[in-house]
Amino acid sequence: MELQQLRYAVALADHRSAPRAAASLKVAQGALVRQLRRLEDELGAVLFQRGIEPVGLTPAGEEFVAMARHAVRAADEAAAKAAAFAGAPRGRLAIGSYPEPPRPRVPELLAEFSKRFPEAEVSLREEASDPLVRLVRRGELDVAIVGTASGQVLEDVDHFETFRDDVAAVVSLTHPLAARYGVRLADLVPETFIDGTPATGLRAVTDEAFRVLGTERAVRYEASDAATVARLAGLGLGVGLLPRTAAERELRAGARCRVVPIENAPVHCTCLVYRSGSLTPPGRAFLALASRYALG
Template structure:
């Protein structure tokens, strides 16, 4: 079994097409198909069901993928560690962020990191905090910026607090609340809300605050993107509650202070286990050197 064969299998699995996989891998389709067929003979099982219109994984192919990804990740990690020993940071870095991250300028940070470490392939994922925590655990995300209620902490990962904030009400310019200096949750409870999906960290902080005050509210619009949330608010379809540090990015809406608003804490999170050289360099770049060094040392001791 060769690493290139594994790369070909993953490319076909991700594109559902031998043609697109060959284009991604910069090889002719016949060569890619030949190598996958060789691998299937070696394994004694077909990895893909092929028809004229569809390519899909067989049960054997589904079973093969997790270990195949781990194998490629380990190979890339080995190369990166050798380079790091020689003083060069390379490899892959995947950063996760929540839609309302405000404690750090993510685009500027990624740009500065890429300029300093041009041999690192940088990727970005925008997800809810709870999804990013799971992706850190399974190794698909290296470092993430999270936003959680003040009563919660990231579980199963290493983290440090970056910033504390409170939510504000976000309303359309013509809304009756637009001219108010401040409001409270009781007044807001009579409004129709635009909010994040139920069960997400971005939603829970508001739900908990209204519940603690013995209040209910109507969430008519559930969306995953804060900028789309602002579009709905601008149309007068509802109001929203968003972190005060994030709302200056929005246009065409008015923010109102909430006297008993829920608090939100932004966290920087990373794996409890060993870090890649690229992840270590990124953590140092965003100001987590003490935690980073302690974690990297303890991880190496555990592996020994």
């Protein structure tokens, strides 16, 4: 069993499509499929369901990929730590993040990194996810924490998921949905929506979910931060859509609204985005620490 095979298995599980998984790894689809078949032969177990799209995991595959994900991250962290010792993590490090990702938590992460590597000169830029990815591609950011749709392919950058979260509906306390314990996405179509701005990962997730439904919806209010979405929803201006972790955080902060789970909810993912070929020692050290913080 090789580390490369573990990476391939994790990529196929994340992207649920052999072409997309191969594209994310910058390898030929045939090579990816051959390596995974060799892995299954070696294990004597079928990991992926055959002949369906999106690709699914067998029970054995679920267990294997969960462990493989930890192994890949541990290997990446070990390599980054070794690189940091080989070349002292000094110099500039430009970090980007969308507002308040659930994991890794940016303020605590930056404080820990600065404590460990005081000679690195760190800067932070908070922005919507789409611009952050472009800045990583152009080399203006070393690492970015962005929101994406599950399985989304980000061209010309390396990335891995750190957190997955179901999208939930946020409504005022007097809204008819406030008494519900759950709602279907299709039931929300007639509502007026409060959603992320078009450049956010959240908006990409919700737009795709309604596109799959084959329906249009009215997004009247757009905001880039969860607090504004929750406040607008709490004032009865529409149905807000937020990752559930963010919605519940706003409730704890005192927002007067109700969080309603969505059945078969679209999934919002947090990813670390970087370019492995151009990471400096501070960048590698940051990526290793961010990976550990993401695993909690």
